[in-house]
Amino acid sequence: MNMAFPGTKASPKKPSKPDMKRYSPEIEYLTGRFKASRHASFRKVKFEYTGGSTQYLLKEAADSFEKMAEEAKKDKITLFIVSGFRSFNRQKRIWEDKYLGVTLVENKNLRETYPNHPEKRIALILKYSSIPGTSRHHWGTDLDINSVSPSYFNSGEGKKIHEWLEKNASRYGFFQPYTPGRSKGYETEPWHWSYKKISKSLLKKYLSNVTKDHIKGFEGDSFLPDSFLEDYVKGINHD
Numbered sequence: 212m213n214m215a216f217p218g219t220k221a222s223p224k225k226p227s228k229p230d231m232k233r234y235s236p237e238i239e240y241l242t243g244r245f246k247a248s249r250h251a252s253f254r255k256v257k258f259e260y261t262g263g264s265t266q267y268l269l270k271e272a273a274d275s276f277e278k279m280a281e282e283a284k285k286d287k288i289t290l291f292i293v294s295g296f297r298s299f300n301r302q303k304r305i306w307e308d309k310y311l312g313v314t315l316v317e318n319k320n321l322r323e324t325y326p327n328h329p330e331k332r333i334a335l336i337l338k339y340s341s342i343p344g345t346s347r348h349h350w351g352t353d354l355d356i357n358s359v360s361p362s363y364f365n366s367g368e369g370k371k372i373h374e375w376l377e378k379n380a381s382r383y384g385f386f387q388p389y390t391p392g393r394s395k396g397y398e399t400e401p402w403h404w405s406y407k408k409i410s411k412s413l414l415k416k417y418l419s420n421v422t423k424d425h426i427k428g429f430e431g432d433s434f435l436p437d438s439f440l441e442d443y444v445k446g447i448n449h450d
């Protein structure tokens with residue numbers, strides 16, 4: 212992990228220091244500025260349902276996911292979470308690695324390909340990745356199941372799993388925010404599911420309380436498109 216120390220200037224290649232700005236408790240929750248491991252409403256998902264990785268969710272969402280994964284076994288379907296809760300700082304690292312060319316996006320080093328066009332880098336990152344502070348993964352209600360590769364879900368095992376989820380997940384309270392056919396926001400994400408009972412009200416709170424002033428503290432934050440909250444937070448499947 213890259214560390215920036217007080218008094219040193221972060222090199223432009225390395226992600227800058229963690230965001231430490233303080234906001235109201237509600238804004239900090241909605242924008243992921245907290246540790247799930249220290250939050251009383253969160254718990255770790257059992258390792259047998261995460262492929263061994265450490266994943267936190269709100270307790271109710273974790274209970275529901277585990278119940279669903281247990282039931283799925285009876286149909287020979289294996290479900291596991293590859294990504295549950297993500298903090299602002301985790302999302303900031305993902306974002307900055309892409310923005311600064313540490314992680315390739317569509318096989319390109321964005322920093323080298325578009326050195327003077329931050330808005331182009333941002334548009335490419337936004338196909339699948341969220342701006343820090345705007346991810347539904349900050350809420351503890353949203354999770355990625357089995358894989359985050361679009362091709363995995365197009366055939367074979369992945370297709371079977373997605374069909375099972377489309378048929379059954381709603382009985383456990385989950386819905387898909389990033390379906391095909393939306394006019395705004397991220398590309399289709401067949402892996403991303405959301406615990407609707409709670410995330411629906413969190414979205415409402417988010418849209419009425421979070422403003423652009425709360426979405427700061429990372430590389431590229433002054434070049435964000437004007438309509439990012441409207442397009443990427445609101446631009447989900449509202450069924």
Ligand SMILES: [Zn+2]
Nearest residue numbers: 348354355403
């Ligand atoms: Zn996701």
